[in-house]
Amino acid sequence: MQLTRRHLLAHSAALPLWPLAGLGLTACSTVETTSVQSRLQGKSITVISTIGTTLRLTWRGTTLFNNEFGEAFVPDWGYKEQLENRTVELLRASGRFSSVQRVTITATRREEALKELKELKTPTDHVLLISGAPSADSIWATREGFFGLGIAQRSILQLGTESVAHASLRVDLLVPSTFGTVLGEATVSTAQRVPAPALLRGPRLNDDNAAAARESLKVQVDAAVQSLVNQLGLGKAVPASAPASSTPKPAPAPAAAPTPPSSNAFPVTSPNVEGRGIPAPSGAGASDILPAGR
Numbered sequence: 001m002q003l004t005r006r007h008l009l010a011h012s013a014a015l016p017l018w019p020l021a022g023l024g025l026t027a028c029s030t031v032e033t034t035s036v037q038s039r040l041q042g043k044s045i046t047v048i049s050t051i052g053t054t055l056r057l058t059w060r061g062t063t064l065f066n067n068e069f070g071e072a073f074v075p076d077w078g079y080k081e082q083l084e085n086r087t088v089e090l091l092r093a094s095g096r097f098s099s100v101q102r103v104t105i106t107a108t109r110r111e112e113a114l115k116e117l118k119e120l121k122t123p124t125d126h127v128l129l130i131s132g133a134p135s136a137d138s139i140w141a142t143r144e145g146f147f148g149l150g151i152a153q154r155s156i157l158q159l160g161t162e163s164v165a166h167a168s169l170r171v172d173l174l175v176p177s178t179f180g181t182v183l184g185e186a187t188v189s190t191a192q193r194v195p196a197p198a199l200l201r202g203p204r205l206n207d208d209n210a211a212a213a214r215e216s217l218k219v220q221v222d223a224a225v226q227s228l229v230n231q232l233g234l235g236k237a238v239p240a241s242a243p244a245s246s247t248p249k250p251a252p253a254p255a256a257a258p259t260p261p262s263s264n265a266f267p268v269t270s271p272n273v274e275g276r277g278i279p280a281p282s283g284a285g286a287s288d289i290l291p292a293g294r
Contacts, residue, residue: 031184033233056150133170135189186231
């Protein structure tokens with residue numbers, strides 16, 4: 001059975017034979033949304049990210065001495081592009097900005113990212129910087145926690161091995177002209193169990209089982225970006241409801257006088273109607289890229 005994004009989103013509790021925990025999302029922000037919305041209206045904004053092409057891999061054993069850490073180089077998984085493109089799409093859809101663009105940078109740290117952006121001399125009023133963030137372990141409650149995009153795996157005495165895909169991200173809304181003044185920041189963390197062990201000792205990716213983790217991370221990245229943009233108040237504005245019309249409605253026509261019953265009419269009886277219960281309905285782009293120009 002091949003897992004897809006649709007499968008992972010639709011199954012919040014379990015899949016046949018492959019238990020899959022639902023996607024949990026935790027968010028936190030420090031921002032005055034009304035002030036930010038007013039300040040950014042009609043301005044330009046540039047999206048950059050220090051998220052690269054590597055995944056953080058962690059193996060959690062019986063004791064701390066059994067823990068292992070590593071990285072996997074996965075440029076073909078496309079998370080950097082997914083993060084930046086999806087953010088650009090949401091910002092453009094909001095209709096708040098005069099222009100929205102993304103710039104590809106190679107820096108992996110916040111200070112280096114701002115320096116690289118300045119060297120590229122990209123004209124912009126504001127910068128939205130996406131980076132990895134630490135978060136608590138919401139699955140196993142281990143002390144190691146999670147960081148950025150990655151896959152963690154746990155086994156006790158090499159038994160009961162299970163894997164988790166996680167995305168812990170932070171976004172900073174900056175003003176580059178004032179040495180990176182922060183207008184607002186937000187964090188989000190998600191984690192989801194995947195059906196089969198995704199790591200081998202080392203740790204390294206288990207290519208035979210990595211597909212499910214890859215699809216889970218794609219779903220989590222989309223959900224995380226949506227949460228971050230909404231926390232900053234930069235999502236699509238909800239249209240205000242139309243004001244009530246002040247024009248008075250015409251008065252209804254007077255009801256016709258009832259016709260007196262005929263003396264020869266048959267008596268009227270209530271019809272025999274069988275009730276039938278009706279159940280209620282159940283609820284159930286390419287963006288502009290500015291190359292680094294190195």
